[in-house]
Amino acid sequence: MTAPPDQTVATLANGPGSTESTRLGLTAPLRLDCGVEFSDFPVAYQTYGALNADKSNAVLICHALSGDQYVGDTHPDTGKPGWWSLMVGPGKLLDSNRYFIICVNILGGCMGTIGPKEINSDTGKPWGLDFPVITVADMVRAQALLLDHLEIEQLFCVIGGSMGGMQVLEWAALYPERVRTAVPIAAAPYHSAQNIAFHEVGRQAIMADPDWRGGNYLSEGTNPNRGLAIARMVAHITYLSEPALHNKFGRRLQDRDAVTFGFDADFQVESYLRHQGSTFVDRFDANSYLYITRAMDYFDLAERYGGVLAEAFLGCETRFCVISFTSDWLYPTSESRRIVHALNAAAANVSFAEIESDKGHDAFLLEEPEFWSVLSGFLNGAREHFGLDFGNGD
Amino acid sequence: MDALHQRTNLRGDLQIVADMVQPGGRLLDVGCGDGALLDHLIHEKGVDGRGIELSMQGVNACVSHGLSVIQGDADTDLNDYPDGAFDYVVLSQTLQATRAPRDVLGNMLRIGRRAIVSFPNFGHWRVRVSLMFGGRMPVTNALPHHWFDSPNIHSCTIKDFIQLCAELGIVIERSVALNHRGARRRIRSNVAFTNLAGEQAVFLLTRETVSS
The missing domain is CATH 3.40.50.1820 (Alpha/Beta hydrolase fold, catalytic domain)
Known part of the structure; x- marks a missing residue:
């Protein structure tokens, strides 16, 4: 910013x-x-x-x-x-x-x-x-x-x-x-109700992040990166389609030959979403995200x-x-x-x-x-x- | 827009439709296909023309050529338009493919002061010969499909159509039949003959209450 x-x-x-x-x-x-x-x-x-x-x-x-x-x-x-x-x-x-x-x-x-x-x-x-x-x-x-x-x-x-x-x-x-x-x-x-529902998930993710600080993160020197990234990940899924995700990622694994039996990003689609989330927080304000999604809901x-x-x-x-x-x-x-x-x-x-x-x-x-x-x-x-x-x- | 369609070489039945339209005014072409008639009427008759087309390819071709066309269906999408929104509503070669032709016709004359309808005549002698002597569902120039892949679920003869207009209180202002060589003949001069000789028919219709 x-x-x-x-x-x-x-x-x-x-x-x-x-x-x-x-x-x-x-x-x-x-x-x-x-x-x-x-x-x-x-x-x-x-x-x-x-x-x-x-x-x-x-x-x-x-x-x-x-x-x-x-x-x-x-x-x-x-x-x-x-x-x-x-x-x-x-x-x-x-x-x-x-x-x-x-x-x-x-x-x-x-x-x-x-x-x-x-x-x-x-x-x-x-x-x-x-x-x-x-x-x-x-x-x-x-x-x-x-x-x-x-x-x-x-x-x-x-x-x-x-x-x-x-x-x-x-x-x-x-x-x-x-x-x-x-x-x-x-x-x-x-x-639509479905659109409002997805937005609400995103907003809740932001507001549940302790770094959101009741919306005062700019004054308190923090940033709700995790919450905003999750909001972006959810939203990003809604912007794609099952065929698009399937063609792009399928069930392919990310830089590995087998699943790791853990919660690391085993699948390419996970890695992709995490990347979308983490790059978004560098350019977007979390409160802006709340206000704009609200405007759309209304x-x-x-x-x-x-x-x-x-x-x-x-x-x-x-x-x-x-x-x-x-x-x-x-x-x-x-x-x-x-x-x-x-x-x-x-x-x-x-x-x-x-x-x-x-x-x-x-x-x-x-x-x-x-x-x-x-x-x-x-x-x-x-x-x-x-x-x-x-x-x-x- | 230039030379997208051969504006001077409209298909025979479309030329008859075009000849029935007075210049200016608002026109809706229902089932406008690739937009050849609409394009012709906008440029040659100066109408404010709109179109409805079922096929996505047809719609996209029309809009790509600058025509105001929406993807839609004669059976459902005419309901939206307000009464008297158009001077003309055109339905060429589509009536027999609608689910409820009677309602479509009624709707056309609700939203338009006049309607122009063209359709393949099921009373044409080739159709009758095919059924009578061949014992098979007819496949002709005007009805090129087999029974199992035909979109024409409500075919009618010229006589049938005239009868329906009478039932609905629709006034036939002009009616023209085309034989298989494209020669025109006024239907009212001899309904029985044109119902036999006409491969296609074009009707200019209006509501009884509207004076020309």
């Missing part, structure tokens, strides 16, 4: 993206769903490419639970490629030669935007559990404030997978006039509209492209279909494709040619429909 809360505007010298930070809520506060108001708060983001003259080429990428604003660039903490570097950059599908791409660290995140890790100016200490519980809608309202700050009235596209897809749906519901196209990928209109888009999801999209002129993956059991196709049915009931313009993949929920992050071809075709069709020409991008 290197980004200080008052990070000044800086540009990574060796990346195509520009790393930025600003303070929002200066003229009017951001009022959260829980009633708390944020004034003068930091928001960190990255941009790729340039805004065109009529400001019609802006694309907002919404990141998922464990993502951040480093969507295309090498991550400053891990040194690994950005989480969607396959998709974002010059000449890529989300082409920075063609689009002005924005990716914002979400509210409650831990990469520079206000969250439980940041300093509460009232106390001079990290927020910790004093941080208010936030919602997906709050994240979107904060992003809208950033667009105001960037003087961008309308987005060509809002796109994201998983929790990013939930934000996409909130964007279309809260600010339909600001969204020309919306692409919720591997998403759902609400968090997500139920239809709730504001009397339980009728279609009401969220009435009169919406946004063009939607809903995408799901066959082996995703965390956000299964049936959930995407619920979104599509609601959009149909609102007579909205929607495309919906289910992509054959054995990669599970994580398929949206990976190279899936059919997914890319569908997305590319949708964006091309939308550009043609709106009569937009951002150049050939080559």
Whole structure:
């Protein structure tokens, strides 16, 4: 965690993206769903490419639970490629030669935007559990404030997978006039009981770690690494699929010829999960994990509209492209279909494709040619429909 | 989008469907396949076109070509749409493959001011000859499947379809039969003859309460 809360505007010298930070809520506060108001708060983001003259080429990428604003660039903490570097950059599908791409660290995140890790100016200490519980809608309202700050009235596209897809749906519901196209990928209109259950296991693991210190670990100089790592291990299983685990690991043993009759990581899959857990704690804040999973649990888009999801999209002129993956059991196709049915009931313009993949929920992050071809075709069709020409991008 | 489909060379029955659509307006193509008709209507007739397609390959091909198409099923997914959402709802070569064609037809005219339906005519002379003299389930150009692998679970004749429209209070505005060479003939000029000579039929339908 290197980004200080008052990070000044800086540009990574060796990346195509520009790393930025600003303070929002200066003229009017951001009022959260829980009633708390944020004034003068930091928001960190990255941009790729340039805004065109009529400001019609802006694309907002919404990141998922464990993502951040480093969507295309090498991550400053891990040194690994950005989480969607396959998709974002010059000449890529989300082409920075063609689009002005924005990716914002979400509210409650831990990469520079206000969250439980940041300093509460009232106390001079990290927020910790004093941080208010936030919602997906709050994240979107904060992003809208950033667009105001960037003087961008309308987005060509809002796109994201998983929790990013939930934000996409909130964007279309809260600010339909600001969204020309919306692409919720591997998403759902609400968090299911099963999803909440898995999140609860993760949160309990964190809070059961003695180093969590009732949420005050930053002030007390500890870190609930074991708890956060277990939370990540559980969650990681839900992002994969049985075929994906089988193909990758099967029952193969890790650097040994026989089981050891002990509780060391005999199996490759154990070793892999332990690695996922231990690397996660180096870049993610445990309290952030609690707050963001809670925001996802609270997500139920239809709730504001009397339980009728279609009401969220009435009169919406946004063009939607809903995408799901066959082996995703965390956000299964049936959930995407619920979104599509609601959009149909609102007579909205929607495309919906289910992509054959054995990669599970994580398929949206990976190279899936059919997914890319569908997305590319949708964006091309939308550009043609709106009569937009951002150049050939080559 | 250019030259993805041969827009000028639509299949014969699709061309008749296309000719029945007035420019502009909103159109839903149910069972849109690879999107050839939808693409044609969007670009040649300027319609706001949407599609529903059962096969994943068909849907992905359509969306990849910039068409607004969802993966879905005529039997279940028409229920979602609000009344009068479309000017036209098209069902080409699909009615006979639905589980409940009567409900599908009713739904089409609930969500659309007009419906255009095309289907292979089971009263065609080749079908009758095949059954009568061959004693076998017919396999023809318009009905190319064997009985055991046919998706066509609710085949009907032109007369059957006209009868169903009457029962449902549906007004037939136009009706065209195509013979096996693709020649067109108005069905109402001679129902008995077109029911024998027509290999395929295309109907433009509306609700009785709607005035044109």
